[in-house]
Amino acid sequence: MLIAIITDLHANREALQACLAHAEKHKVTRYAFLGDLVGYGADPRWVLDTVMDYVRQGAWALIGNHDAALLQGDGQSMNPVARKVVDWTRAQITAEQLDFIAKLPYRIEWEDILFVHANAWAPEKWDYIDGVMEATRSMHATKASITFCGHVHMPTLFHISLTGKTGEFTPMPEEGIPLSRQRRWLVIPGSAGQPRDGNPAACYASFDTDSQVLTYYRVPYDAETACQKIIAAGLPAVLGHRLLHGN
Template identity: 75%
Template sequence: MLIALLTDLHANREAVSACLAHAQEQNVSQYAFLGDLVGYGADPAWVLDTVMDYASRGAYVLMGNHDIALIQEDRKGMNPIAFQVVEWTRSQLNEEHLAFIRNLPYRIEVQDMLLVHANAWAPEKWEYVEGTMEATRSMHATKAHITFCGHVHMPTLYHMTLTGKTGEFLPAPENSIPLSKQRRWLVIPGSVGQPRDGNPAACYATFDTVTLELTYYRIPYDAETASAKIITCGLPASLGQRLITGN
């Protein structure tokens, strides 16, 4: 089974469309959306409608911190830009969208894999995996051979040896990486809708559950249109500019 792993879509219709079209060309048979379907971008309803359609056909979908913010009444401590985006996003959605979000899980276990948005040790607290220390903590918190997570908008791969030593690897796009059973793995595909590694191309990954091969992809898309739509909606211009620069 070839799984497409897409995370941090952030209401970016152009990026999501490009990644899904590319995944279809790879003959993907299963999809996993690792949270943060909304936030920052101009097309939350379209992205949710699309993901809901995939979910109706068996796709895995997780809760992200931007998703849960839509259904929380107490948003004290949220920075002003994030608060503005949440309020605007809620105004674009209907009750069906919100009901779908309310029912999203924080974690999904499939075969020898764990899917989470943020980390394995406390997925509902949204702490980041920003280096080998957090990656080790996350891998120790599960018995799964491979953990797939998002939240961090930069594609990264961590591995832990049988002796507990953790290494970090920055994957090159379109290179097949065999995930040996002799190690534990934590896979961060990078963000579909808002990359932050200096490359504006959308990120996603595929994993073959038979050959255990992981492949990262960078997908160019119409970031100029996505950026302009953010500004037209009255959202902060910085969010649009970020799509152009990838930072």
């Protein structure tokens, strides 16, 4: 099975369309959406409709902190810019879409794989995996050999060796990485809808469950259109401009 792992979509229609088209071209057979389907971007209804359709066809989907904020009133834990988008998004989506979000899980386990949005030790708390210490804590919090995680908008890969040492490196796109069964792995694909590593191309990853090969991808998309739609919607212009630079 070839799984596409797409996370932090952030209501970016253009980025999601590009990632899905790229994944289809590579003959992906199943999809996992790791949360933050909405927030920041101007197309929450389209993105939610698309993910809902994929879920009906067997895809996995998780709730992220921006999704959960739609259910929790005014999102006081967020910064003012993110909170403004939450309020705007809540007025855009349908009751059916809000119900879909409300039923999304925090974690999904399948065979020897764990899917979470934020981390494995407390997925509902939204703590970030900012480095080796948090990655180690997350890997120790699950029996799964491989954890796929969103929330962090920069592609990263962590592993624990047989000696218990945690390693971290930044993967190169298009280069298959065999995930040895002798190690534990934590995979952060990066954000499809709002990359923050200085590269504006959308991020996602694929994992072949037969060969155990992980591949990171960067997919160029029409960021200019996504930017202009954010501005036209009356959302903070900084959210559009950052798409052009990936920051």
